Amino acid sequence: xxxxxxASPSTSTARSNNLQFQRSIVIGFGLLVVLLIAGAxxxxxxxxxxxxxxxxxxxxxxxxxxxxxxxxxxxGALDLSIPYLIGAANILFPSLLVAGLPAWLAVIVVIILGxxxxxxxxxxxxxxxxxxxxxxxxxxxxxxxxVQIYTSLGTQFGGTVFxxxxxxxxxxxxxxxxxxxxxxxxxxVIWLAVVGFTIWGLHNTWFGRSIYAVGxxxxxxxxxxxxxxxxxxxxxAISGAxxxxxxxxxxxxxxxxxxxVGDPYLFTTVAAVVIGGxxxxxxxxxxxxxxxxxxxxxxxxxxxxxxxxxxxxxQAIIGLLIIPMVxxxxxxxxxxxxx
Amino acid sequence: MSLRKSLSVLAQDRSLFVPAALFAALIxxxxxxxxxxFTVNGLAGAxxxxxxxxxxxLALTPIVMAGxxxxxxxxxxxxxxxxxxxxxxxxxxxITSPFAVIAWVVCLGAAYQLMQxxxxxxxxxxxxxxxxxxxxxxxxxxxxxxxxxxxxAPDWMLSWGAGTSIFSPVLLLLVAAFAIWAIMRRTSFxxxxxxxxxxxxxxxxxxxxVDLIRIVAHVLGGVFVGLAALSYxxxxxxxxxxxxxxxxxxxxxxxxxxxxxxxxxxxxxxGSTLGAINMFLISYLLSTFSFGTVSGxxxxxxxxxxxxxxxxxxxxxxxxxxxx
Numbered sequence: 001x002x003x004x005x006x007a008s009p010s011t012s013t014a015r016s017n018n019l020q021f022q023r024s025i026v027i028g029f030g031l032l033v034v035l036l037i038a039g040a041x042x043x044x045x046x047x048x049x050x051x052x053x054x055x056x057x058x059x060x061x062x063x064x065x066x067x068x069x070x071x072x073x074x075x076g077a078l079d080l081s082i083p084y085l086i087g088a089a090n091i092l093f094p095s096l097l098v099a100g101l102p103a104w105l106a107v108i109v110v111i112i113l114g115x116x117x118x119x120x121x122x123x124x125x126x127x128x129x130x131x132x133x134x135x136x137x138x139x140x141x142x143x144x145x146x147v148q149i150y151t152s153l154g155t156q157f158g159g160t161v162f163x164x165x166x167x168x169x170x171x172x173x174x175x176x177x178x179x180x181x182x183x184x185x186x187x188x189v190i191w192l193a194v195v196g197f198t199i200w201g202l203h204n205t206w207f208g209r210s211i212y213a214v215g216x217x218x219x220x221x222x223x224x225x226x227x228x229x230x231x232x233x234x235x236x237a238i239s240g241a242x243x244x245x246x247x248x249x250x251x252x253x254x255x256x257x258x259x260x261v262g263d264p265y266l267f268t269t270v271a272a273v274v275i276g277g278x279x280x281x282x283x284x285x286x287x288x289x290x291x292x293x294x295x296x297x298x299x300x301x302x303x304x305x306x307x308x309x310x311x312x313x314x315q316a317i318i319g320l321l322i323i324p325m326v327x328x329x330x331x332x333x334x335x336x337x338x339x
Numbered sequence: 340m341s342l343r344k345s346l347s348v349l350a351q352d353r354s355l356f357v358p359a360a361l362f363a364a365l366i367x368x369x370x371x372x373x374x375x376x377f378t379v380n381g382l383a384g385a386x387x388x389x390x391x392x393x394x395x396x397l398a399l400t401p402i403v404m405a406g407x408x409x410x411x412x413x414x415x416x417x418x419x420x421x422x423x424x425x426x427x428x429x430x431x432x433x434i435t436s437p438f439a440v441i442a443w444v445v446c447l448g449a450a451y452q453l454m455q456x457x458x459x460x461x462x463x464x465x466x467x468x469x470x471x472x473x474x475x476x477x478x479x480x481x482x483x484x485x486x487x488x489x490x491x492a493p494d495w496m497l498s499w500g501a502g503t504s505i506f507s508p509v510l511l512l513l514v515a516a517f518a519i520w521a522i523m524r525r526t527s528f529x530x531x532x533x534x535x536x537x538x539x540x541x542x543x544x545x546x547x548x549v550d551l552i553r554i555v556a557h558v559l560g561g562v563f564v565g566l567a568a569l570s571y572x573x574x575x576x577x578x579x580x581x582x583x584x585x586x587x588x589x590x591x592x593x594x595x596x597x598x599x600x601x602x603x604x605x606x607x608x609x610g611s612t613l614g615a616i617n618m619f620l621i622s623y624l625l626s627t628f629s630f631g632t633v634s635g636x637x638x639x640x641x642x643x644x645x646x647x648x649x650x651x652x653x654x655x656x657x658x659x660x661x662x663x
Contacts, residue, residue, distance in 0.1 A: 078467070124647060127654050131601040133467070134410065134591060138646030141588070145640025149633045267475055270468075280465055312482035319475025322468065323458060331463040335543050 021284050024277025027328060028292040031275075035299045043306030051302065053184070057175060059298040060191035061253070062268055063291060065246040067198060068118070068239020069269040070290040075215040075235060076282030078133040081121055082243045082269055084140030085114055086262030088147040089247025094163035094257040095151040103166045111244050117143055118240015122233035136236075148259060162256060173252035187249055198287045211235060215282030271318060272297050275325050281332070354598035354605060357652050358613040361596070365620040373627045384502040387574055389619040390509050391418070394567030395590040396597070396615040397516055397608060401523075401556040402452075403594060406536035406603025409459065409466030411452075412587050413473030414564055419481045419583025421447050421568035426490035426578030435493035444565035452561030456554045474587070481580040490578040499573035509573055512566050520608040523559065532556055536603030592646045593618045598653065621645065 039046035065082055072079045089110050096106040121139045125132035171177045177185035202208035213221040214231045221228060243262075250261050276293030278285025297318070304314045332338075375381050395414055402411045421444050429435070429443055455473060459466050492500075499508050523529055534542040535552045543549050571583065591601075597614025599606030622638055630637045 124651065128650060131408075131595075131650060134595065134601055135647060135650050137588065137591070138643045138650065141643030142640050142647060143643070145636045145638075145643055148636035149640065152633050152636065267471055270471055271475075274468060280468065312479040312486075314479070316476045316479030316483065319472045319477075319479065322472040322475070323462065323464065326464045326468050327462050332465065334463065335539060335549060338540055 021277055021289070024328070025289060025292065028276060028289070028296060032292065032296050032299060035296065035303055039299065039303045039306065043303065046303070046306055049183075054175060055295075055298050055302050056188045057173075057185050057253075058301075059294050060185070060187045061173075061246055061250060062265070062272060062298060063191050063294045064187075064194065064242055064249070065262075065265045066269045066272045066290050066294055067194065067287060068235070068242045069273050070276075070278055070285070070287050071211060071235040072239055073273045073278045073280050074211050074282060074285060075232060076280070077125070077232070077236075078270060078280065079118075079121070079136045079236065079239045080133050080266060081117075081136040081140030081143070082239065083262035083264070083266040084144040085117060085240055085243035086247040086250065086265055087259040088144045088262075089114060089244040090251050090254075090261045091151050091257040091259050092147050093248050093251055094165070097163045097165075103169065107248055110248055111241050114244025114247075115237045115241035118243070119233050119237035121240065122236030125236070126229055126232050144259060151257075165251060165255060169248075169252040170255070171252075173249045175253075187252075190249075195287065195291055202286055207231075207234070212283060215284075217283070268297060268318075271322055274322060354600075354653070355610055355613070356598075357649065358597050358610055358617060361617050362613050362620070365617060365624065368624050369620060372624065376623065379505060380503060383505050383507060385619065385623070386505065386507070386510055386513070387500065387502045387570075389616060390513050391567050391571040391574060392586065392589055392593060392618060393513060393612055393615040394516055394563050394570055395586045396593040396611040397520065398448075398560040398563035398567060399590050399594050400560070400599060400606050400608065400611045401532060402560040403599055403601055404532055404536045404603060404606045405553050405556040406539055407459075407466050408602060409470070410591060410601055411455070411473075411560065412467070412470040412591075413455070413477055414560075414567075414590055415584040415587030416474055416477035416481060417448065417451055417561075417564050417583075418568045418571055418586055419580060420451075420477045420484075421565060422572050422575075422583055423481050423485040423578045423580050425568070425572060426492065427485050430490065430493055435495070437493075437495055440493060440496075441569065444569045445562050446565070448563070448565030448568065449558045449561035452557040452564070453554065456557035459557075460550050460553060474584075478581075478584055481583070485578050485580045488575075488577060488579040488582075492572050492576045496573050497576060500576045509570050512570050516563055516566050517608060517612075519559070519562065524608075528552065528555060533604055536605070538604075589618060589642070590615075592642055592649075595646060595653065596649045600653065618642075618645075 036047070045051060065086060068079055069082060092113070093106055093110050096109060097103060101109065117139065121136050124139065125135035128135050172186045172190070174185060176183070177187070179186040179189050202211065210221065210226045210231050213224060213226050214228050218228055221231075246265075247262065251257060254261060272293035273285075273290050274280065274293070275296050276285065276289035276291070278289050278293075300318065300321070301314055304317060309317070369376050376385060395418060398414055399411055402409055424447065425440060425443060429440060434440075455469055458464070458469050462469075491497075501507075531542065531547045531552050532555075534545070534547055535549045539549055542552075567586075568583075571586075572578075575582070593614040594606070594611055595601065595614070596617055597606070597610035597612070599610055599614075621641060625638050625641060626634070628634075
């Protein structure tokens with residue numbers, strides 16, 4: 001789907017890509033400011049510590065789930081298995097607790113399983129490229145089915161699993177969680193750490209630069225001795241691990257395992273990446289941009305909730321917003337300019 | 340289509356080997372495990388249940404064939420949108436004449452797809468983003484039009500969903516869709532569509548009006564979505580704002596199972612229909628086993644595994660041209 005469009009990169013397109021990317025950051029910031037002002041005027045109590053905390057909490061979950069999506073977009077892929085892995089982790093974790101695993105071990109097991117599924121997804125979809133997103137959809141479906149079969153063996157309850165959740169996990173993701181005595185949910189701090197590390201890593205490590213190289217031009221990356229296969233597999237593994245991690249953290253937030261908890265993340269992760277300005281064609285963008293996209297999306301949702309709109313209306317408005325947002329900076333050239 | 344002609348189509352197109360072989364295997368499986376399907380009532384019910392999926396898969400076919408990775412993720416919600424507006428806006432206001440209903444479903448499907456095609460062509464953003472946005476918009480709108488399943492289909496449609504006769508109006512919808520496809524195959528549009536999907540730049544330089552081809556492909560898909568929505572309404576005899584969305588994943592799976600290439604250029608009505616029928620037969624076979632409470636999950640896992648498997652088979656059995 002994407003390789004044909006980026007087949008002939010040149011220095012001028014690279015420069016204009018960079019300019020476009022800067023522009024998308026500026027537009028994203030502008031949009032965020034406009035949304036905040038609109039919220040301050042339209043919704044009483046919008047600019048408050050309480051609301052800021054709830055926005056940051058929801059942004060942290062979306063941000064963690066969008067990390068893998070950003071990496072995938074950077075090489076021109078999309079990972080549609082994210083919501084299914086989140087849901088699967090969300091029910092697998094409590095059922096492991098019921099099985100008697102200590103919580104810390106269960107967290108590690110779930111995250112490793114997520115990474116394994118993600119890398120399987122990457123290995124299977126590597127040869128498909130343009131059809132990779134459908135492969136990830138299939139993998140996600142198979143996994144969520146398998147995990148549900150596992151968790152419901154011997155119980156009556158299908159999609160939901162009940163288990164006492166450790167207090168520390170509840171504190172991490174709860175709205176009134178505290179971090180070192182401060183009234184900030186620790187998941188926000190975790191997210192900020194992940195943001196800092198990822199942005200640093202994308203620009204300063206061999207792996208980070210490899211992702212941009214593969215996304216920018218596969219031929220050039222191969223000439224540099226970068227294995228497209230290992231980059232492709234690694235980012236899918238990261239995406240799987242982060243989805244599983246987000247699924248575990250969401251359990252602390254919701255209190256009970258529910259397989260459908262990941263469903264909204266199918267489109268919101270893509271929307272956050274796109275609104276941030278990371279090109280779905282690969283090579284341009286970054287996690288910083290996605291963080292901006294996540295904040296725009298979360299503030300917008302909070303504003304729509306504040307205005308009294310229900311979920312269907314929020315969904316429709318966010319959908320309506322995506323096309324003009326993308327049209328501002330992610331238009332592909334006309335066919336006559338691609339020859 | 341006569342048997343001999345089907346066989347010659349099979350011989351020409353290697354991509355039909357897998358769906359045809361799977362179809363044969365599934366038929367044998369059904370004969371062994373549950374031959375009840377091959378009674379009049381069984382077949383009538385099967386046609387009723389499978390037709391919405393077959394038509395949705397047919398709707399995806401021209402759109403996917405047009406290339407650019409434009410798998411239309413919004414077909415499911417669009418089917419739901421046509422269903423809920425038909426029940427809530429038309430029937431709810433006393434408009435029940437068959438002519439108005441059919442005109443509404445076909446025109447609404449075609450108009451929506453026309454709009455999507457125009458956005459893809461003139462705003463020039465990736466089709467996958469347009470259809471993702473459409474998915475969100477339509478899923479939201481469906482629930483705004485109708486918050487929960489309600490309403491009744493027009494009186495003349497109630498007998499359609501009885502599932503007691505093989506030659507029901509639902510079968511007629513299917514035949515009509517195949518007729519449209521057969522006519523379309525005889526026009527130059529079909530070869531231009533395949534050229535556009537296989538290599539858009541090459542097609543453009545050869546003088547194919549790629550934009551026009553894309554528009555027609557989407558409108559054709561929209562007409563099929565309309566027919567699918569009509570058969571779906573006949574199946575459930577009411578309006579449902581959420582169930583329609585599940586057809587997206589099923590139709591994409593059926594399309595891949597039928598041997599179409601999601602990257603464009605390859606696909607057809609025979610493959611898509613076989614793929615959709617295979618999907619139906621798989622879930623039918625799975626339902627003959629008793630998995631108890633986990634049966635829904637087994638079906639879900641089976642569909643996922645089949646999608647993964649058929650994608651892999653498509654890659655390794657049919658030699659693809661190099662990525663560039």
